[in-house]
Amino acid sequence: MNTSHRLLIAAAGVGAAASTFAATALGGVVALDLVQSRTSSVAAVQQAPTSGTTTTPQFGNGNTGGGWSTPLSPGGSGSTGGLGDLGGSTGTSGGTTGTASSEQVRGVVDIVATENFGQGEAAGTGIILTSNGRVLTNNHVVEGSTSLEVTDLSTGKTYEATVVGTSPTNDVAVIQLKDASGLATATLGDSDTVSVGDAVTGVGNAGNEPGTSASTGVVTALGQSITASDQGGGNAEDLTGLIQTNAGIRAGDSGGPLYDASGKVVGVDTAAQTSARSGQTVAGYAVPINHALDIAEQIVAGVDNETIHQGVPAFLGVRLSQQFSNTVGAAVAGVIDGSGAASTGLSAGDIVTALDGKAVNSADALRALVDAHEPGDSVSITWTDGAGAVHSQTVTLGAGPAD
Secondary structure (H helix, E strand, C coil): CCCCCCCCCCCCCCCCCCCCCCCCCCEEECCCCCCCCCCCEEEEEECCCCCCCCCCCCCCCCCCHHHHCCCCCCCCCCCCCCCCCCEEEEEEECEEEEEEECCCCCCEEEEEEEECCCCCEEEEEEECCCCCCCECHHHHHHCCCCEEEEEECCCCCEEEEEEEEECCCCCCEEEEECCCCCCCCCCCCHHHCCCCEEEEEEEHHHHHHHEEEEEEEEEEEEEEEEEEEEECCCCEEEEEEEEEEEECCCCCCCCCCECCCCCCCCEEEEEEEEEECCEEEEEEEEHHHHHHHHHHHHHHCCCCCCCCCCCEEEEEEEEEECCCCCCCEEEEEEECCCCCCCHHCCCCCCCEECCCCCEECCCCHHHHHHHHHCCCEEEEEECCCCCCCCCEEECCCCCCCCC
């Protein structure tokens, strides 16, 4: 299993997957998986002004672009284009935002992700691909999750779900609903036929508020590129080839459908640029559906490489400290209740020195050794406690937070 970028051992003081993006003076490009209870740190993304151009991120926080002044981009006026009437609509920079119709929520789900074993929650949206519950969404919706609760918006029925696989570099994930059958599926379109000026509607779990929102607008650009990174400037990810729209896509819409005028899905809502002054969406971004489906098909086919990961990683259940830089081994800062590590008696201050007989000389070395295993594997772990006594015990690795 390739486990590049996977969180296999929780780092002390680090929350779940990166959740908010903020930006430079041009405005904030915000990853749309947020609910207010999400506890993780933020990353910055800036709008790419032209096709094929990747911008340099700067850092801030919150859903309003980190407090920077943001000139609004030119907005067009959009319409639902036959997608159904909007109830209680409000103005946005592009068109209107209101309650989605029954036709607009057909084949759409709300996703609530519990993160890092109950340490936080995030909300997002998904697109039903098959009647037995295969769902397409953004990677950042499920990233860091340890359990998923999914509600079919057509029926109101709620399911548990598991992660089939993820592609962080493409911001695509596939999840599978448990014991699902007979579900209504989304009507998929062809993103290769999308043109600037086309009417579109973004639908999703905006703000994790009651009711599903639908925001109208037009396509304002194609082939857009953005760069996302964590707040420390690391783990930068480039998203390219995105559809840009002035529809009022908001936090929580991530993974939801971007419909064309005929009601077919042409994109997966992924990010939005908001005005620091008004809080309105300036520009939304969607992964073209053709590209998202190509990645999804590879995930389902079992592809596992540098950009596509299967399932969830193995998880030992220790938080590692960086404060013992001169220590040979991996210094334990804490142990997660219910994990394999918790059953061993490991505690804060202990030093892990070996896993399955292989020497551990740093936190990174321990991560790499766990990376090589699958959830359910039994491994031996050796550590030295604060008094200098050496211990060794066999543990079963659990299923860790998703990528």
